[in-house]
Amino acid sequence: MTQMASASELSKLKTIKTKSLYPLPLRFYGVQLLTLVLLAAVFSWLSRDEGFDRLLTGYWFDAASLHFPLKNNALLDLINHRLAKYLIIAVAACTLLYGAYRRNARLVTAALLMGLGALVVGALKAVSHHSCPWDLLEYGGDAVSYPLFGAVPEHSGPGRCFPGGHSSSGFIVMGLFFAFWRERPRLAWCMVAAGVVLGLVMGYGQVMRGAHFFSHNLWAGWWVWFSQVVAYGLISTWFAKK
Template sequence: MQLFARQRFYWMNLGIPLLCAALVFLLFDMTQVDIAFSNLLFDPISQAFPLDHVRLFEQITHKWARIVPNWTAEIALIGGLLSLLWPRINSQKYPGLGGFLERTKVAPVLRFTTEHRRDFWFVVFAFAICTGVIHFLKAHTSVYCPIETTLYGGKLAHIEWYSNFQLFKEAGDGRCWPGGHASGGFTMLALYFVARRHQWRFAKAILWGSLWLGFIYGTTRVLQGWHYMSHTFWAGIFVWLACLLTALAFYGRARLDVPVLQKVNALGSTTPIQAAG
């Protein structure tokens, strides 16, 4: 039963994303679908993507949209740092300080951060690792954005990421693949793994909300000519894999798979299954 749960977990969380990666590669990278879609958004008369020149659209979808992942990362970092304080506050040795913290409602906040220390630091590390992965791929593929290429009035050649990939050195100055703005929305997937660990009832809502947020972030940049649609899908795939591996390192598979283990236990076992890790 535990073997079945393990296989199911890795199929759902690792196998499906890898399958999606293969489909995106075949349907987008090996065809002209990306270019055909961007052609619909490009005005050949003005030689521009009209939405790229709408300042309000840029402000809302590119500038303000960063607030959500940025604030999430900052709150997680603050929570992680605060979680280190409470164990070091000796209420018996400093009763005055302890009483002050209780009266000002600071003590419950510090206790909460201490209880969820691993969660706060997981979010911090997941965001950092996701950002690092995306930046690595950008630098080592050197893909230029559509608006920068000769296809849409630019001066640089259009190339596919796989034809210019360099593992051990930067491939050039291009920084368009995968979608960085989309990845900012997708990093909110880290909260899904926290919710899954604690079996929160809104875990699936967080999952779908994070996926939609990343998709919306990426699509707005596609409309402006700064990305192809496949760049958004690739960003989601890499961010998911980065969050998954980070969550496995922080929590272990069993803690993330508790609901599945309980279901398997209910179907065919009378011995409680303990989630280790």
């Protein structure tokens, strides 16, 4: 009986250990830093004169009537703008609750990282002077546009359109990477891929409606992953010292 109890306790301790937070290797952070710097350079180049954004947005703009025909499209609004976002929020909430119930620090942290990614993009968007395409003069609005790093002009409009808030709802799925990396690395990277695909698809749906330029969504993904990597590094380091 004593041996059986000891085996049970050992198994329980192993389970607790495998579900606790773990620090990622320094090589991981080095690769991510290099990748983020390179992506920032590419995204900055694409945003330099808004030519790339206008090319994609132009496909969905009707110059004759000066409006975006799909702006109020029921399917884009219901499926892409509402249901997709609510589903991902539900996934994050369920991950948090299940992780708390199972005392799984990895799942709890991953869920919190998902919330952090959305919070960071939301905060940046709230102070942005960049207006959405459908608010701009050239697309039937009355706001003046300007390049990403250009001086803010007069009459820049309502702003609050950079980075892409809606696409960040898809990108935050990348946070689940940190729940699975040690035991199931392939699944972990699948979570990153799923987040990228969801963010780009959801973001492009907003491009079709005239709600965002495509580069706004690229930068949303950048900020989500940057914040998640940095936050996990700080959190896991702190727990490792306890």
